[in-house]
Amino acid sequence: MEIQQLEQIASQVRRDILRMVSAVNSGHPGGSLGCTDLFVALYFEVMRKKLDADGKPVFSMDGKDEDLFFLSNGHISPVFYSVLARSGYFPVAELATFRKLDSRLQGHPTTAEHLPGVRIASGSLGQGLSVAAGAAFAKRLNKDDKQVYVLMGDGEQQEGQVWEAAQFIPNKKLGNVTAIIDYNLAQIDGTTTGVNDNRDLAAKYRAFGWDVKEMQGNDMADIIKTLKDAKYDHDVPTLILMHTLMGYGVDFMAGNYKWHGTALNPEQMANALGQLPVYAGMEDY
Amino acid sequence: MKKFDYTDKKDTRSGFGAGMHELGKTNPNVVALTADLAGSLKLDAFIKDFPDRFIQCGIAEANMIGVSAGLTIGGHIPFATTFANFATGRVYDQIRQSVAYSEKNVKICASHSGLTLGEDGATHQILEDLGMMKMLPNMTVICTCDYNQTKAATLAIAEHVGPVYLRFGRPVLPVFTPADQKFEIGKAWHMNEGDACSVFVTGNLVWEAVLAGEQLAAEGIEIDLINIHTIKPLDSEAILNSVKKTGCAVSVEEHNILGGLGESIAHVLAQNLPRPQEFVGTKDTFGESGTPDQLLEKYGLKAANIVEAVKKVMARK
Numbered sequence: 160m161e162i163q164q165l166e167q168i169a170s171q172v173r174r175d176i177l178r179m180v181s182a183v184n185s186g187h188p189g190g191s192l193g194c195t196d197l198f199v200a201l202y203f204e205v206m207r208k209k210l211d212a213d214g215k216p217v218f219s220m221d222g223k224d225e226d227l228f229f230l231s232n233g234h235i236s237p238v239f240y241s242v243l244a245r246s247g248y249f250p251v252a253e254l255a256t257f258r259k260l261d262s263r264l265q266g267h268p269t270t271a272e273h274l275p276g277v278r279i280a281s282g283s284l285g286q287g288l289s290v291a292a293g294a295a296f297a298k299r300l301n302k303d304d305k306q307v308y309v310l311m312g313d314g315e316q317q318e319g320q321v322w323e324a325a326q327f328i329p330n331k332k333l334g335n336v337t338a339i340i341d342y343n344l345a346q347i348d349g350t351t352t353g354v355n356d357n358r359d360l361a362a363k364y365r366a367f368g369w370d371v372k373e374m375q376g377n378d379m380a381d382i383i384k385t386l387k388d389a390k391y392d393h394d395v396p397t398l399i400l401m402h403t404l405m406g407y408g409v410d411f412m413a414g415n416y417k418w419h420g421t422a423l424n425p426e427q428m429a430n431a432l433g434q435l436p437v438y439a440g441m442e443d444y
Numbered sequence: 445m446k447k448f449d450y451t452d453k454k455d456t457r458s459g460f461g462a463g464m465h466e467l468g469k470t471n472p473n474v475v476a477l478t479a480d481l482a483g484s485l486k487l488d489a490f491i492k493d494f495p496d497r498f499i500q501c502g503i504a505e506a507n508m509i510g511v512s513a514g515l516t517i518g519g520h521i522p523f524a525t526t527f528a529n530f531a532t533g534r535v536y537d538q539i540r541q542s543v544a545y546s547e548k549n550v551k552i553c554a555s556h557s558g559l560t561l562g563e564d565g566a567t568h569q570i571l572e573d574l575g576m577m578k579m580l581p582n583m584t585v586i587c588t589c590d591y592n593q594t595k596a597a598t599l600a601i602a603e604h605v606g607p608v609y610l611r612f613g614r615p616v617l618p619v620f621t622p623a624d625q626k627f628e629i630g631k632a633w634h635m636n637e638g639d640a641c642s643v644f645v646t647g648n649l650v651w652e653a654v655l656a657g658e659q660l661a662a663e664g665i666e667i668d669l670i671n672i673h674t675i676k677p678l679d680s681e682a683i684l685n686s687v688k689k690t691g692c693a694v695s696v697e698e699h700n701i702l703g704g705l706g707e708s709i710a711h712v713l714a715q716n717l718p719r720p721q722e723f724v725g726t727k728d729t730f731g732e733s734g735t736p737d738q739l740l741e742k743y744g745l746k747a748a749n750i751v752e753a754v755k756k757v758m759a760r761k
Contacts, residue, residue, distance in 0.1 A: 221519050270546045278517050280546045283537050289507045290542055293514020293522070296499065300475070301518055320538070323507035331499075 167438035175241035179257040189418035191238035193403035198242040218275035231287020232312035233267040243276040285318025314346030329368030332394040345416035369398040376401035445661035456612035459591035461486025463598025509538040528557035529570035558698035560615040560736035569731035575703020577609040585675040589650035596627035632682035638666030642686040645696035656750035701725035720760035722753040
């Protein structure tokens with residue numbers, strides 16, 4: 160897919176995020192907007208997925224012979240749901256049920272409602288890297304050469320379990336793991352440096368045995384290039400520090416941690432949606 | 445009182461190790477994980493014969509639970525093993541979110557449960573694990589009583605789809621259950637017919653309950669002895685049928701009386717057939733260092749305590 164086309168999809172996904180969060184006046188728009196370009200790149204271009212005759216993705220829990228994605232920082236569920244729906248895992252209209260009673264689109268992703276595309280519950284932070292490690296180990300046992308992607312927050316790096324997994328994965332030579340950190344330097348109480356400084360994450364992961372790369376997470380071309388050009392070493396896992404702006408795509412939200420978990424009021428919504436065009440062939444849910 | 449003969453004494457954890465070795469041969473999907481306690485969990489034979497399906501996680505239990513959850517996604521059946529304290533309390537949220545809520549087919553297998561871990565003391569002697577695990581939706585909770593039952597349960601949980609907590613221990617106990625038994629999850633074992641008092645017992649204390657039954661029988665009191673090896677799902681039918689006959693109950697467990705088997709039984713009785721019940725278990729306390737036998741005696745978990753509880757509850761009928 161052309162870069163421009165991916166960017167147009169990203170514009171629609173950002174509209175979805177804002178409308179989903181606004182509709183229930185709850186949810187986490189900031190990180191969702193910041194990670195939109197990554198999700199669009201993964202699901203529309205990078206990941207090798209099982210498709211049916213019509214080109215629609217076919218979801219199976221075991222994910223054998225396809226690339227897998229795990230969302231560890233589950234609070235950015237709006238972007239996950241929007242991209243799953245827009246790439247064909249479930250009807251786009253279902254986005255309107257986000258965070259409502261009896262919905263499959265719970266506040267944080269879950270397998271309990273059997274939503275296609277979700278393989279693990281997440282929300283309580285720090286667990287996704289371990290789950291990805293297990294799934295990658297299973298792929299090795301199954302002689303399945305596909306890749307396992309996992310996204311974490313940078314605030315999430317304060318959780319101890321992350322470092323248990325960070326040590327385990329290189330030691331087990333799980334080169335089929337690509338871990339991505341949303342490096343927006345913001346968390347719900349403030350900046351990551353102010354709340355509990357992660358210091359030099361790149362150096363830390365390198366010391367643990369990872370191949371560390373950096374990527375501009377709000378530059379579609381750079382995301383595609385970094386992920387598609389990656390020549391994965393059989394034995395060495397990859398860690399990508401993905402530079403993003405929390406709230407990217409809406410000028411008054413970009414770079415401000417206060418939009419971590421705050422919905423927009425109607426006036427702000429009108430302003431924000433005005434900055435995010437609906438392109439030909441797409442429409443709001 | 446029916447006679448329970450035995451020729452051998454073994455630890456229940458060795459029954460687990462034997463079960464794992466057999467599963468290694470019969471079920472190619474079974475994977476064993478441990479957090480630096482492979483020897484204590486008796487995994488040596490499994491590791492020797494199936495090294496590719498063994499994952500040494502090091503001292504990182506939270507990661508072990510997450511890795512286990514991930515392995516199920518590829519169709520494997522992970523058996524995550526460590527001491528009961530580190531298998532539950534330390535990783536409760538990981539089990540809650542990545543295993544129970546996510547409905548993952550993970551088997552959490554815990555040795556060194558309860559006081560009978562002995563000299564290591566209270567930091568390692570968890571007496572709350574059954575309560576924590578039974579409170580989790582989707583979780584099956586099993587506590588076994590001898591080598592053979594532990595081995596049979598290990599084989600059975602591999603066939604069961606869904607998260608399981610299997611609790612066993614360190615003490616060397618008489619091997620008195622049949623070697624060829626078929627372990628039925630959720631089905632209580634009716635060990636002795638009697639009409640004086642129902643005694644519901646789980647885990648390491650089943651043998652103490654047998655001894656108590658013999659002492660009581662010598663005094664003309666025949667207990668209805670039932671081994672509840674599956675704490676959840678609980679065999680309510682067996683409990684109610686027994687108490688209908690006896691009119692009173694004693695629960696026996698190496699666990700805090702708050703949150704354990706006794707509370708589950710009390711819940712069934714309160715709702716369906718309110719009758720007096722006495723609780724043999726630890727009384728909302730931590731343990732301490734000592735030999736297993738000294739600890740059982742100090743904390744009131746010996747046959748003599750069961751005898752006393754039976755007499756007390758019979759007087760309340």
